[in-house]
Amino acid sequence: MLAVVLCVAALGHLVLGENPQVTTSYGTMKGQVLKSRDGRDFFSFTRIPYAKPPVGERRFMISEKADNWTGILDATQPIPSCFQLSVGQEDCLYLNVFSPNLTGGYPVIFNIHGGAFLGGSASYFGSARFFMDEDVVFVNPNYRVGPLGFLSLEDNVIPGNYGLKDQALALEWVYKEISAFGGDPNRITVVGQSAGGASSDIICSAPRTNGYIKACVSQSGVGLSPWAFVPPGLSREMALNMAKTVGCAESRDLLKCLQSKPMEQVGIIDVMKDNNQKVHLTTPVLEPVGAPGAIITSWPTATNHKYPWIMGVCQDEGLAMTGDYEFKRKSKEEAEKFINEFNQTIISTYHLENRPDDVRRIRERYFKEGVEPLVAIRNVSIF
Structure with a gap:
């Protein structure tokens, strides 16, 4: 019996009743066993940190890999939403992993939530209960939204697209760690709906994610959707207007000023009166070539997908x-x-x-x- 336990533990998994444990390169975590829609047991690991908290001097900066931890991480807690309007918090770069079999070697669904790049969260994982009736591993990450995720001066100081860079870092985490949860890192499909669909398209086209992806699915949104991309110049104009609104002047100290402001001041969208202008604070932009961790440096039309890609819409979804x-x-x-x-x-x-x-x-x-x-x-x- 002892030999069996040691053998299983050596593989990075230890299932003890309702408290399954998984060991990654960051440390060991404790999850829980839940039921799928059709009553199948599956393993749930939530609120797993994949990046350092993007607070203080890390606000409006490219996300950095999470630190290792000691002891056993409690991966049964609900994931917090990233700050949006009046809810959520800045310390939000976590992801959830759901798996029906910790040694299955199953294909992986990397699901990017929608929300117009303004909201949404990985805290809602009801769809995981449907997927867990199939032999797949399901992952959904949080990423920064609103101005905290997409404010851009279109320069190398505040280039923008931080939410997309969060997604790319989460995808890298999954590629390197998912085998511990029974996933096959060579069979990762990036899936998204609405803003998540546009993100899927962009992430699958980004050079930074080369080698991490097997296929892509974009539902009700692609990188060429007019609401998903802002032409050059507009984001900078809107960002400078917002900076003035919160008391930050245009200078190289602008970044430090914005980093020092309360989350509620820089993280809300209602700083602009024109609805069309509001959107330009919260959508992907073209980044300068050489910007740290750049995701997009050319228009999406100039990039071809390297992976199988499915896109689609729902009938009459425009009624929304x-x-x-x-x-x-x-x-x-x-x-x-x-x-x-x-x-x-x-x-x-x-x-x-x-x-x-x-x-x-x-x-x-x-x-x-x-x-x-x-x-x-x-x-x-x-x-």
């Missing part, structure tokens, strides 16, 4: 963005007025000012004149 318009109570004239206004939004959003033929084709395909109100809202949601 058009549901506020009560077309059923509008006349044809009012619907036509809205469509004309929406066409102007398309031009500015997709930067089609100098492409009238493309605008005309979009109009003919989705927004023909004389359309019934209910058909109009359907077409808007499809577009």
Whole structure:
């Protein structure tokens, strides 16, 4: 009996009743056994640190690998959300690992949560209970969101994309450590939805992640989505406006000033009055070549995927963005007025000012004149 226990422990796993233990290069952790949707036992390890807390002088800096720990880490605690609006905290760079078999050698799903790069969290892992009915290992990491994750001066001092760099570091952690949880590091699929889908696309195209990925899935969002990327210049302008709002002047000391401000001041989005401008504080940007740990230095169109890639959408998911318009109570004239206004939004959003033929084709395909109100809202949601 002793020989069996020693043999299992030597492999990095020790299962004792309801308290499974796993040993990684960072130390040993204690998890718990939960039930899948169909009643299958699986092993749960939550709130595992993959990076040092991005607080103080680490705010607006590339994430650094977590320190080793001594003793046994309690990996049964809920993962905290990264700061967003009025909830969460800065010390948030943790991930969860769920596995049905600690020695299975199963393929790995690396799931990036959505939330418009403004919110979301790995704290919700209900989908893991579905995946655990299959022979896969499921991982979901936290990453910085909002200004704390994406504020950018578009220079080497505050280049931005810190949330994406968190994702890349978490992916590296998984590649190096997942075998201890029964995962196969050579079969990692990066999956995401909405902002997570755009992140999946970007992360799978980034040179920094070469060798860590087997395949990619982007659901309801890609790196070319207009809401997922901001043209050069706008992020810097918005960042400087935000800095002035919180009392930080433009200088090389700007970074230190922003690092010294309370989390609630620099981590909220409601510092700008224009909704379109707000987004530019919280989306990926082009980084200067040579920026520390750069993820994106060229437009996504200039990069080809090196891995199998699936992308898709859900039918009528555009209703989430058009549901506020009560077309059923509008006349044809009012619907036509809205469509004309929406066409102007398309031009500015997709930067089609100098492409009238493309605008005309979009109009003919989705927004023909004389359309019934209910058909109009359907077409808007499809577009």
